[in-house]
Amino acid sequence: xxxxFTHIRRFFTILRSEVIVLPxxxxxxxxxxxxxxxxxxxxxxxxxxxxxxxxxFAIFAGSxxxxxxxxxxxxxxxxxxxxxxxxxxxxxxxxxxxxxxxSIPLGAVGAVLAGLVxxxxxxxxxxxxxxxxxxxxxxxxxxxxxxxxxxxGGELGLSGLSRLSSSRLMDYYITAVCMLGLGLVMWLITxxxxxxxxxxxxxxxxxxxxxxxxxxxxxxxxxxxxxFFAGIAGGLYAHFMRLAGPSTLEVGLSFQVIIWSVFGxxxxxxxxxxxxxxxxxxxxxxRVILGKYPALPEMRMLLFAALVLLTLRFMPEGFIPWVLDRxxxxxPRCKIxxxxxxxxxxxxxxxxx
Amino acid sequence: MNTRxxxxxxxxxxxxxxxxxxxxxxxxxxxxxxxxxxxxxxxEGHWNGATMAAEEINAAGGVKVGDKMMQIELVKVDTNEFLxxxxxxxxxxxxxxxxxxxxxxGGFRTEAVMVMQDIAMDAKKIFIGxxxxxxxxxxxxxxxxDRYKYWFRLTPINAGYLGKVDFTLLGTxxxxxxxxxxxxxxxxxxVAEKAAWAEGIVAAxxxxxxxxxxxxxxxxxxxxxxxxxxxxxxxxIQRAGAHIVFTTFSSSVGLTxxxxxxxxxxxxxxxxxxxxAQKSGFWEATNGAGDYVxxxxxxxxxKITESTLPFYTKYQERFKEAPNYTAGTYDxxxxxxxxxxxxxxxxxxxxxxxxxxxxLVGTAGREVFDAAHDITWxxxxxxxxxxxxxxxxxxxxxxxxxxxxxxxxxxxYKLAPWVVEAWKKKD
Numbered sequence: 001x002x003x004x005f006t007h008i009r010r011f012f013t014i015l016r017s018e019v020i021v022l023p024x025x026x027x028x029x030x031x032x033x034x035x036x037x038x039x040x041x042x043x044x045x046x047x048x049x050x051x052x053x054x055x056x057f058a059i060f061a062g063s064x065x066x067x068x069x070x071x072x073x074x075x076x077x078x079x080x081x082x083x084x085x086x087x088x089x090x091x092x093x094x095x096x097x098x099x100x101x102x103s104i105p106l107g108a109v110g111a112v113l114a115g116l117v118x119x120x121x122x123x124x125x126x127x128x129x130x131x132x133x134x135x136x137x138x139x140x141x142x143x144x145x146x147x148x149x150x151x152x153g154g155e156l157g158l159s160g161l162s163r164l165s166s167s168r169l170m171d172y173y174i175t176a177v178c179m180l181g182l183g184l185v186m187w188l189i190t191x192x193x194x195x196x197x198x199x200x201x202x203x204x205x206x207x208x209x210x211x212x213x214x215x216x217x218x219x220x221x222x223x224x225x226x227x228f229f230a231g232i233a234g235g236l237y238a239h240f241m242r243l244a245g246p247s248t249l250e251v252g253l254s255f256q257v258i259i260w261s262v263f264g265x266x267x268x269x270x271x272x273x274x275x276x277x278x279x280x281x282x283x284x285x286x287r288v289i290l291g292k293y294p295a296l297p298e299m300r301m302l303l304f305a306a307l308v309l310l311t312l313r314f315m316p317e318g319f320i321p322w323v324l325d326r327x328x329x330x331x332p333r334c335k336i337x338x339x340x341x342x343x344x345x346x347x348x349x350x351x352x353x
Numbered sequence: 354m355n356t357r358x359x360x361x362x363x364x365x366x367x368x369x370x371x372x373x374x375x376x377x378x379x380x381x382x383x384x385x386x387x388x389x390x391x392x393x394x395x396x397e398g399h400w401n402g403a404t405m406a407a408e409e410i411n412a413a414g415g416v417k418v419g420d421k422m423m424q425i426e427l428v429k430v431d432t433n434e435f436l437x438x439x440x441x442x443x444x445x446x447x448x449x450x451x452x453x454x455x456x457x458x459g460g461f462r463t464e465a466v467m468v469m470q471d472i473a474m475d476a477k478k479i480f481i482g483x484x485x486x487x488x489x490x491x492x493x494x495x496x497x498x499d500r501y502k503y504w505f506r507l508t509p510i511n512a513g514y515l516g517k518v519d520f521t522l523l524g525t526x527x528x529x530x531x532x533x534x535x536x537x538x539x540x541x542x543x544v545a546e547k548a549a550w551a552e553g554i555v556a557a558x559x560x561x562x563x564x565x566x567x568x569x570x571x572x573x574x575x576x577x578x579x580x581x582x583x584x585x586x587x588x589x590i591q592r593a594g595a596h597i598v599f600t601t602f603s604s605s606v607g608l609t610x611x612x613x614x615x616x617x618x619x620x621x622x623x624x625x626x627x628x629x630a631q632k633s634g635f636w637e638a639t640n641g642a643g644d645y646v647x648x649x650x651x652x653x654x655x656k657i658t659e660s661t662l663p664f665y666t667k668y669q670e671r672f673k674e675a676p677n678y679t680a681g682t683y684d685x686x687x688x689x690x691x692x693x694x695x696x697x698x699x700x701x702x703x704x705x706x707x708x709x710x711x712x713l714v715g716t717a718g719r720e721v722f723d724a725a726h727d728i729t730w731x732x733x734x735x736x737x738x739x740x741x742x743x744x745x746x747x748x749x750x751x752x753x754x755x756x757x758x759x760x761x762x763x764x765x766y767k768l769a770p771w772v773v774e775a776w777k778k779k780d
Contacts, residue, residue, distance in 0.1 A: 045450040046443070053439050146552070154552075156489055159467050242471055245464040247438045284443055291391070291431050 021346055022337055023327040028270070031277075035176050039169055048172045052240060054280040055179035060233040061260040061272035062186050067226035068258075069266035070190050072202030073219060074127065076135035078257050080118065081227040083138060083249035085111040085234030087145070090158035090244035100164055104235030111231025112224045119223030123216055138249040145246055157245025164239040175236055179273070182229055187269045189225065198222055199267075263311050265318020274320045279304075382426040383416055383699060385689070386448035387682060388441075388459035388469065389484070391431040394632070395679045399459040399483060401672050402680030403427055405664070406687060416690050419697040425686065428452045434465035441465040442472060449476045455699050456481070458685045463487040474500050477701045479708065481685040482506040484678075488513055491727040502705050505726040507688065508681030508717065509651060510737055514730035516557055518649050518737045519625055522751055523599055524566055525739070526624045526647065529766055530596055534776045539568045542590040542621065544610065545601035546578040554601045554626075562599075571595050578604035583613050591619050596776065600625035600648075608638055615642025620775030622768060623647060633674040636745050643742050645769040650740040651678035653749035655762035657718050657738075662762075664716040675747065684715035732756035743767055 019025045038051065064078045089107030092098040098106065118137050122130055145152040152158065164171045189195050200208040201215050201222075209215050238244040247253070257272075264275020286300045315322035328337045329352055331345035338346050345352060387403045389396030407425040410416060415424045430448045432441040441462075448454045449472065457473050460466040461484035470490065473480040480503060482490065488511045493501040509515065527539050543558050545551040555573060562568040571593035574586045583606065590598060598621045602610065607629035614623060623646045629635055630648040652675060656662050664683060668676045676683075692707040693699060713720045718735035720728060728735055736758065739751030743764070750766040752758040 046446045049443060049446045053443070149552075155463060156467065156487060157464050159471075241438070241442065241468055243438075243464070243468050245438070245467075247464055252436065284440075287431060287433070287440065287444070288447070291429060 021339060023339060024324045024337075032180060035180070036173075039172060043169060045168055048168050050281055050284055052168075052172055052175045053237075054277055055175040056233050056236045056240065057257075057260070057280060058179050058273040058276040059182050059236070060230055061257050061264070061276045062183055062269050063226045063229035063233065064257045065261050065266055065269055065272040066186050066190065066198075066229065067222050069261065069268070069272070070195065070202060071198040071219060071222040073122070073222060074131040074134070075226070075254075076131040076258070077118075077138045077251075077254050078134075078226075078230060079249050079251070079253040080114055080134075080138040080141060081111040081230035082234035082237070082253065083141060083244075083246075084114040085231030086238040086244035086248040087152060087158065089235040089238045090161050091151070093161045093239070094158060100162065100235075100239045104232060104239065107235035107238070108228045108231030111227040111234060113227075114231075115223040115225075115227030116220065118227075119220045122223075123219055135251070135254065138251065138254060142246055142249045145249065153245070155246065157243050157247075159243045159245075161239055161242045161244070163242065164236065171240060175240070178232065178236060182232060183269060183273055186229060190269055194218070194221070259308055261318075263308055263319055265321040268318075268321065271318050271320040275318070278319065382424045383418070383456070383693070384426050384428055384452060384454040385686065386428045386430045386445075386452065386454035386457045386459075388430045388432050388445060388448070388457055389679065390433055390435050390461060391429060392433070393435060394677065395461045395484060396431065396459075397672075398677045398679030399461075399682050400427075400429060401668065402483075402676060402683035403458060403686055405668060405671070406683040406685075410686065410690055417694045418699060425690075428454050430454075430457075430459070432460070432465060432469070434460075434462040438465050438468060442468050445469045445472045449473070449478060454478070456689055458483060458682050458689075459679070460484050461679065463490065466490060470501070470504055474503055477503060479503050479505070479689070479701050479704060481688065483508045483681045483685055486510070486512045486515055488727075491725040494726045495724060502726070503701055505708055505722055507685050507720065507728055509678045510730045510735055511727055512553070514737070515626070515649060516554060517730070518739070519554065519601075520557070520561060520566070521755070522647060522649065522739045523562075523568075523597065523624050525751055525753070525755070526597060526622055526766060527566065527568060530622065530768065530776075533768060534596075534773065536596060536776060539597060540571045540593070540595045541568045541597045541599050542571050542593060542595035543573045543599050543601075544586065544590070545573070545575055546604055546606050547575040548578050548603070551575075551601045551603075558599060568597075576606050576610070578602075578606050580606045580609055583610045584617070586610075587613055587617055587619050590621065591617075595621045596772075597621055598623045598625075600627050602626060603628045605629065608635070608643075611635075611643040611646045612639040613642075615639060615644060615646075618769075618771040620772050622772055625649070630742065631675075631677055631740070633669075633747075635747075636742060641745065644744065645742060645767060645772075647739055647741040647750065647766065650738045650747075650749075651681065651717055652676045653738050653740045653747060653762075655738070655749040655760040657736075657760050658714045658716065660714070661716045681715075681717060684713070684717060684720060687715060688713055688720065732758055739766075741766060 019029055060082055067073050068075050085107035088110030089103045092103040092106055122133050125133055146154055165174055197213055197218050201218055205215050260275040260279055261272035263279055265271030283304060286303060290300050311319055327340055329340050330337055331350055333350035334345060334348040336345060336347045343352055387399050389399035407427050411424045415422045428448055430444045432444045434441040457478055457480040460469055460482050463485045466482060466485040470480060486509050491506050494504055530536055541562055543555060545555045562570050576583055576586055600623055607627040627646060627648040630646045631650050635643050652665055654665050688711050691713055692704050696704050696707045709722060711722055721734055723729050736752055738749050740747050741750045749763045753763050
């Protein structure tokens with residue numbers, strides 16, 4: 001009993017001293033609570049659908065950041081992982097009747113293999129050459145999809161997958177928990193020793209190699225890990241939509257994930273994920289609002305483009321880091337972050353100015 | 354209780370009742386969700402056709418549901434399906450769960466329609482498809498009737514039937530060329546845009562033309578759907594001595610190809626599918642070089658039925674363009690009206706048997722659904738049309754004495770003068 005009490009007290013101490021004191025962390029906690037508690041207030045099917053798709057795309061955006069943000073391996077064809085996993089998941093579910101809890105992880109393993117296929121030839125490439133090469137892979141796979149319609153369903157895709165779960169509410173919790181859990185895992189990876197090495201490769205690959213790091217192995221690892229997380233997103237998508245079609249490999253999806261990540265703020269995992277949670281519902285809101293005026297639906301993409309351009313112009317690090325920089329300041333002495341209105345550091349008591 | 358207080362209480366009670374019972378007020382109208390990519394010409398067709406039908410039905414008093422007359426209220430559902438499948442699913446979900454539509458009509462891109470179909474079937478909403486031609490969408494009805502029985506396809510005729518019309522048009526033009534020019538064996542150039550949907554037609558052409566139609570294939574060309582220059586293909590076709598170019602185009606390459614073919618006066622007749630040539634602006638877009646191009650179509654200024662010409666003329670006057678096949682939403686609303694009036698209810702399960710018995714003379718022909726809830730094609734039903742550009746006007750040239758059918762206003766097919774000149778000289 002005493003042990004439990006100690007843990008509870010410790011939890012509240014951490015909450016008071018490490019979470020509530022920083023707006024970013026507080027916002028994250030409130031977001032998690034709101035996400036998990038949302039169905040208590042509404043179980044509107046449309047609303048839940050929006051959040052489910054947003055959660056799936058948030059995993060996808062986080063996985064892109066892991067590869068391109070942290071490791072610097074600029075991937076312009078990230079839809080490849082998403083699409084491969086969607087197709088593998090669909091094939092396993094339709095032909096071998098694997099339930100979603102098996103077909104989705106195995107689909108992600110398919111995406112890992114795709115990561116290896118892409119990663120190996122791309123290891124020697126850098127910058128724009130790497131970006132353009134990765135862009136080609138989903139296009140090649142789209143060609144293969146159309147070439148073997150007997151297996152892939154061609155233009156129609158593979159439909160008739162079993163449902164993710166028995167109800168929309170359950171779908172919601174599965175995707176939300178997966179998003180939160182995988183987001184945490186990705187963040188822990190970037191915060192681990194491996195994450196530091198990936199970061200080092202991004203900053204200076206030659207220096208990392210000179211330090212004795214097998215950069216080839218780590219770059220391949222990044223491709224595979226990113227492929228796995230994107231694959232989970234692709235598998236969830238296929239089961240939720242009950243379809244794996246050529247649209248999962250579209251160039252537009254590859255660019256969409258870059259836009260979400262750049263908007264939210266790269267090299268943070270939570271930035272791209274937050275970017276999806278802002279932009280995806282916003283675009284849907286614009287669709288609904290502008291749809292009421294006959295001449296305005298075309299303005300949606302224009303507004304979207306303008307928003308992204310303005311973000312890039314005035315918030316080059318992304319929206320979330322920009323907001324955090326205004327809400328939190330770093331202590332000049334101990335580098336600990338403090339809420340912006342504090343005059344003295346909460347840890348070392350140094351003057352914040 | 355004084356009078357003032359009584360009025361206030363009455364007003365408050367009325368407002369409370371109105372607030373608690375929104376469905377009681379909404380029940381005076383039948384809500385129909387019109388699904389389509391509204392920023393594109395296909396979606397505009399969906400909306401325009403449905404708008405015309407709804408206005409006409411409402412002006413005539415509405416739809417009789419049991420003893421009650423109800424007005425039609427259209428809900429514009431922009432699916433954005435060309436660009437985003439999730440957008441399409443969100444839009445349909447919103448139409449069903451938020452806008453509380455009673456029926457769904459429209460859809461275009463097959464991949465999106467299949468997902469939207471699933472959402473509609475989950476909600477047991479009648480969904481009349483007016484855009485996707487793929488056979489498999491209706492196959493679902495026969496494979497799993499209980500789930501997919503709420504789906505019906507009205508327009509276009511399915512891809513299999515489109516192929517039949519396609520080859521019938523080719524055979525018709527071939528016969529005319531043989532007769533007019535005295536040609537013995539016809540040489541055909543197969544030109545299809547490099548897209549998945551065209552693969553089946555190319556494969557069928559490779560087999561059918563030499564084996565069943567006695568035609569020689571001089572080559573197969575597959576330009577990009579968005580090619581801006583087809584002069585190389587056209588030069589090769591001319592060198593190959595083709596009499597007919599069998600086209601399969603749904604994208605902008607159809608415009609480029611037709612324009613350059615006319616400008617270069619390639620001595621061959623263009624026959625087949627060219628979606629660009631179905632549009633009113635085709636003549637201006639090709640600077641008149643698109644003359645003599647023949648394409649499959651759904652609507653033309655001919656009397657397919659009594660309602661075709663009034664619909665065509667009114668549509669063209671109002672929207673300044675000819676209706677494309679997605680404007681078949683006009684007939685979809687008429688079909689729904691007939692079924693609802695007969696069934697006397699809006700309940701989907703009760704309506705399905707009445708929709709299955711549909712036998713309506715619509716704007717595109719006699720509309721009857723088959724066992725797969727697909728529109729029946731053939732003589733006496735919906736046939737589709739072959740339209741040719743003749744001196745700046747879109748003219749119906751097929752069916753022309755086909756299975757005893759010639760629609761009033763149909764004109765004979767015309768060969769381009771340079772085609773006649775080229776091949777008559779050689780004789």
